[in-house]
Amino acid sequence: MVRKQYAPDCGLHAALTVIGGKWKSAMLCELHLRPARFGERRRRVPGISEKVLFEQLRELEADGIVSRTVFDVVPPKVEYALTQTGAVPTHAVSTLAEWGRNHATLATAERR
Numbered sequence: 001m002v003r004k005q006y007a008p009d010c011g012l013h014a015a016l017t018v019i020g021g022k023w024k025s026a027m028l029c030e031l032h033l034r035p036a037r038f039g040e041r042r043r044r045v046p047g048i049s050e051k052v053l054f055e056q057l058r059e060l061e062a063d064g065i066v067s068r069t070v071f072d073v074v075p076p077k078v079e080y081a082l083t084q085t086g087a088v089p090t091h092a093v094s095t096l097a098e099w100g101r102n103h104a105t106l107a108t109a110e111r112r
Helices: 009-021 024-034 036-043 048-064 084-111
Strands: 066-071 077-082
Touching: 024 036, 024 048, 024 077, 024 084, 036 048, 036 077, 048 066, 066 084
Parallel strands: none
Antiparallel strands: 066 077
8 A cells, every 4th residue: 555645844734643533523622612521521522432532632632732630639530621732723623614514515415
């Protein structure tokens, strides 16, 4: 299989490397609304396994998009939120989401 080569200065490729994938877009849409604990994240992103959610949150945290706050309480409480860096792309993501909704509507209409 031949892999596509991207220009090293392709900003879109760099952005999609960080926020792309099956689950990250749904997670970012939810995190944009408000910070939440792990269990709430899982309930608000139907179909995602606990393992995958954990891995994706860790990747977003490593990329500086999401912060993880551990509260010193019993039972343990961990909350995830967008960082300032992570909040910036949500505007771009919102615009892209609007384009996606419009495109899906047009594509559905054209198939009829």
